[in-house]
Amino acid sequence: DQELDRFVCPLFMLQMMKFAWDNYKRYAWGKNELRPLTRNGHIGNMFGGLRGASIIDSLDTLYVMGLMDEYNEAKEWVQTSLDLNSNGEASLFEVNIRYVGGLLSAYYLTGEELFKNKVVELGEKLLPAFNTPTGIPRGVINLGSGTSWSWGWASAGSSILAEFGTLHLEFVHLTQLSNNPIYTEKVMNIRKLLNKIEKPHGLYPNFLSPVSGNWVQHHVSIGGLGDSFYEYLIKSYLMSDKTDEDAKTTYYNALEAIEANLVQKSPGGLTYMAEWRGGILDHKMGHLACFSGGMIGIGADDGAPEKRQHYLDLAAEITHTCHESYTPTKLGPEAFRFDSGAEATATRLSDRYYILRPEVIESYMYMWRLTHDPKYREWGWEAVEALEQHCRVDSGFSGIRDVYTTTVSHDNMQQSFFLSETLKYLYLLFSDDDLLPLEDWVFNTEAHPLPIIRTNCLQNEATQDKTL
Ligand code: DMJ
Numbered sequence: 001d002q003e004l005d006r007f008v009c010p011l012f013m014l015q016m017m018k019f020a021w022d023n024y025k026r027y028a029w030g031k032n033e034l035r036p037l038t039r040n041g042h043i044g045n046m047f048g049g050l051r052g053a054s055i056i057d058s059l060d061t062l063y064v065m066g067l068m069d070e071y072n073e074a075k076e077w078v079q080t081s082l083d084l085n086s087n088g089e090a091s092l093f094e095v096n097i098r099y100v101g102g103l104l105s106a107y108y109l110t111g112e113e114l115f116k117n118k119v120v121e122l123g124e125k126l127l128p129a130f131n132t133p134t135g136i137p138r139g140v141i142n143l144g145s146g147t148s149w150s151w152g153w154a155s156a157g158s159s160i161l162a163e164f165g166t167l168h169l170e171f172v173h174l175t176q177l178s179n180n181p182i183y184t185e186k187v188m189n190i191r192k193l194l195n196k197i198e199k200p201h202g203l204y205p206n207f208l209s210p211v212s213g214n215w216v217q218h219h220v221s222i223g224g225l226g227d228s229f230y231e232y233l234i235k236s237y238l239m240s241d242k243t244d245e246d247a248k249t250t251y252y253n254a255l256e257a258i259e260a261n262l263v264q265k266s267p268g269g270l271t272y273m274a275e276w277r278g279g280i281l282d283h284k285m286g287h288l289a290c291f292s293g294g295m296i297g298i299g300a301d302d303g304a305p306e307k308r309q310h311y312l313d314l315a316a317e318i319t320h321t322c323h324e325s326y327t328p329t330k331l332g333p334e335a336f337r338f339d340s341g342a343e344a345t346a347t348r349l350s351d352r353y354y355i356l357r358p359e360v361i362e363s364y365m366y367m368w369r370l371t372h373d374p375k376y377r378e379w380g381w382e383a384v385e386a387l388e389q390h391c392r393v394d395s396g397f398s399g400i401r402d403v404y405t406t407t408v409s410h411d412n413m414q415q416s417f418f419l420s421e422t423l424k425y426l427y428l429l430f431s432d433d434d435l436l437p438l439e440d441w442v443f444n445t446e447a448h449p450l451p452i453i454r455t456n457c458l459q460n461e462a463t464q465d466k467t468l
Pocket residue numbers: 097228288357358359417421445446
């Protein structure tokens with residue numbers, strides 16, 4: 001049976017990917033995302049006029065799954081239709097994680113110069129966002145004029161930790177590919193400022209002024225607004241072939257502060273990450289924060305020797321808690337709480353939606369790779385069945401509005417991260433460990449694999465042999 005599963009499960013993921021892709025192609029080709037109920041495309045306002053987010057986000061997934069006809073269609077679109085001369089308001093963060101990350105991975109996996117040329121051209125367009133008094137970039141940039149500004153909703157013109165803190169992996173690779181040190185300089189400057197500034201209880205608040213370089217308010221979260229900043233610390237260390245000691249120290253110090261101030265145990269025995277507002281805890285965990293099981297897992301082995309088992313246990317506990325939140329449709333809400341008797345349950349109607357997010361499955365994938373405990377594959381399979389049952393519609397996959405009711409209401413969006421992350425992590429969960437091995441690759445926060453930068457050439461050749 002197990003032998004059969006080895007083939008059947010990845011094949012199943014591949015068919016889900018093909019179904020998602022075919023419908024995108026049929027109804028939304030060249031637009032950013034598919035609206036599967038109304039059978040049309042969605043452009044949105046995050047990518048500054050750039051198009052084809054689902055294509056760029058899918059390139060590596062298609063390639064890794066061996067869907068070569070589909071990969072070739074995607075590549076051809078990049079060649080003929082990816083126009084980088086757009087003139088709209090883009091989120092620096094979203095363009096970086098999806099477009100820069102997607103093109104970098106496509107280049108490293110395939111060696112096609114086209115992707116390298118495109119990504120370097122795009123990287124240059126992002127640089128003006130860093131022209132601030134501190135060098136901390138603003139969140140929004142006009143890709144044509146280079147003007148940048150802060151999100152209207154961010155307090156007092158501040159920049160967001162998870163946005164300016166989620167550039168490091170891609171920018172270091174941009175320097176590698178372009179031989180231009182400027183990208184690495186920009187992200188090292190962010191790190192320098194963060195190292196210098198005083199941190200309340202060792203924590204990193206979510207809002208920072210790009211003008212004064214001071215925190216704007218003391219709200220700390222491992223979920224939205226904070227999340228991938230922490231992820232990029234440990235991944236920067238791993239991607240540097242474990243030479244970036246500064247990233248390592250910063251990561252373990254941050255994790256210590258998180259454990260001391262945010263990690264909680266519920267009355268029912270579930271370990272969770274609360275949110276912190278100037279010392280007051282909000283006993284709520286976002287779906288986004290569920291990536292932290294995987295993050296703590298991949299960082300466990302490089303922690304202090306006496307802490308390694310503890311980190312692995314903590315990673316398993318958080319992943320378990322996130323699995324607990326996946327009920328009764330076997331899909332999880334956007335946020336769940338641990339107060340007034342709640343145990344990993346969304347108590348507000350407005351928190352009950354699921355938009356095809358990957359974070360819980362991402363943690364299953366890492367924990368499977370680290371422990372080979374079969375429960376992670378079982379949990380992953382549960383999610384596959386639930387996606388098929390509740391999110392598959394005639395023309396693609398859709399998010400749902402309420403994970404607590406089985407009479408499903410669909411949100412009419414097939415998010416591009418469903419193709420780049422959710423389906424890729426599921427595929428990897430059911431594949432052998434030597435497909436994109438963690439010793440050779442780190443995944444950016446949109447699940448685009450980037451190679452570890454080897455410090456000596458001999459290792460480099462060995463890696464290339466393995467990965468090609
Ligand atoms: C993705 O774009 C990335 O994973 C990001 O870090 C968080 N949000 C979505 C997925 O939920």
